[in-house]
Amino acid sequence: MSYHEQHLIDTKPPVDEFVVQVQPPASRMQRVRATFAGVPALGWLFGILCAVFIERYLGAELSYQLYLPKVPVLFGCLIMFKQPLLMPNALAYVTLIYVIPIAGVACLSARVTNRLAAVLDRGPIAVSCLIHLALLYCALHYWADLSDYRLLVLKLTMIAVMLTLSINLINGYMGEFSCSHPGFMALGAYSASTVTLVLFADDRLFGAAVLPKALGPYFFPLALIIGGVVASAAALVVAIPSFRTRGDYLAIISLAFMFIVKSLIENLEWLGGPRGMSGQPDWSSLPVVYVWMVLCIWIINNFVRSIYGKALNALRDNEMAADAMTVNTRKTKMVAFMLGAFWAGVAGGLFAHVMRFVNPGTFGIQRLAEILAMLYFGGLNSVVGSIFGAASINLISEMLRPLELYKWIVIPLILILVMIYRPTGLLGFREFDVKAILRPKHIRTGRGE
């Protein structure tokens, strides 16, 4: 064992003695790893929840004691970049509030949570999923409760997850290169905003509200769905000419489509033109965005695991063979493209109601670059990859915000490294098996794979 590894172990919390081991593992490093591998998803959620509550009640006091100007918002990164001298203090804060409680609680409670996970595992999968999702929501809710900035970052991250997942359907699973996602997003954002502004808000573009405002939140899902449907109708227009052949045609047509949408909105005065549209009601609260994101993940995961979804992989790998094996390739491509566009539209609608302002400039080439970066970082052909990619690129880019211009050197560098060492992304070609994730992890079966 190298000096470096030894050092790492010494700083880890001493949790080894709580583990029931049949085979004594070879080294302490492995033992630590086995300990963590024995924690089920439920255990981690409990750990995170505990950390969030500790921060809620002790965070302010601790940051005062550590001479931090305020409670670190994004794991101390902003403070570290702004005032490098405070780096040890910020690290201490992160360790005390997040690392130790999460690791400690997760490991200490592993036995109990494993037993609970086993109970849940015997019941229907839906119940188990809902319980885990509810716990995750609690953790996120209380974490975001501490600052508005966190709340905004969290919502935008969730929207980014939806966007990445929906573009993965086209660029990853279907293997075509589509650049039109910002366009779909713009259509969704503008359609949903128009519906809510016309019906439920007094604003400068559309005048007084038509319906009582109290009804608004109930109609909001409908507005989002309208946004999604408009986007997928536009997708049909792009798809009909470009899916006759394979190759670069879709890339070119979809790129053109993105610019057409952008300049169309810029030139429509009744939609606000280049100045944009503002005053959307703030109905994109955290639970709303969370529920839509979960819905999006669930539906897309269902789709890609069905035979219809696998048909996308078949026609990507060899279209002629797929056709000869009775796969209706044209219909499959259309459905996937429209489904992707639908979710981009919904994400756009949510985005408009988070920012409460949209303008055509938001949906340009830079947005496309961001979405593609998240997609290729996380991994093609993988639902987990999309979630991971969207969350990490979004968080990294927020954390590096103090670097200002240099941020746009660091992020592309990360991407280049990923492309060199993992050309299909960090988690490419992984199945998202919910059951396997939620399953209890019994350590006694071995060293925990």
Add this chain to the structure above:
Amino acid sequence: MPLLHVSDMTHYFGGLRAVHRYNLTLEPGEIRGLIGPNGAGKTTVFNLITGIYRPSEGSVRLEGHSLVGQRPHQIAAQGLGRTFQNLLLWRHMTVEEHVKMAHYSQLRYGLIGALFGTPRRVAEERRVAESSMRLMEMFDVVKYRNLLVGNLPYGAQRRVEIARAMAIDPKVLLLDEPTAGMTPEELTKMIGTIRQIHRDFGVAILLIEHRLKVVMELCEKIQTLVFGEVIAEGTPEEIQRNPHVIEAYLGKEEIA
């Protein structure tokens, strides 16, 4: 009524006449061989029957229904399974997914099922999984079922392709050089597999083959295609003795 009836099928690639007035009458349960030198148009005949190309002239009928002008997946779904000369497998998919995928046209759940995971979809996917399992057992690829196809030995890849073609529940199976590039052991196994398909499923088989030994052993009747035209048709013995065939394969005897 013949099962598959092709009459006067002609196809041009630009000015090149690839297939000229090709006729075929395939009865249920028959194994027919199609031989010919390289570039004779054998694979083109397959592509014309399965709808990858549309014949310039002539008709193709399966149980009396015309196939000309239909899209390949529609033709396949009516009971025309095929394999490819150069193994067109899906490299990011496992063996099991290959066999499942070919059940596409038999699925009785729609988009709603695919998006929301309805009980009917669960039942259907279970049925497909069982059916795929049977096929994989039959073609001896069960042990590879969770592997990506690229990791399989060559002979097993060929068997996966046939299992996949059989999963569409075909009436006619078109095999395009199923023994190309095989070792002698794999070859023997493949001949056994083709016999087994013929016996157990009762499908009619149209077989393109370069190795005359295989065709002679399997087929009751053989067609010989040279430059897009059938120059000889008959039992293996007749074909072996036919002077045109000998000429096409070995060249004309020069009389000095």
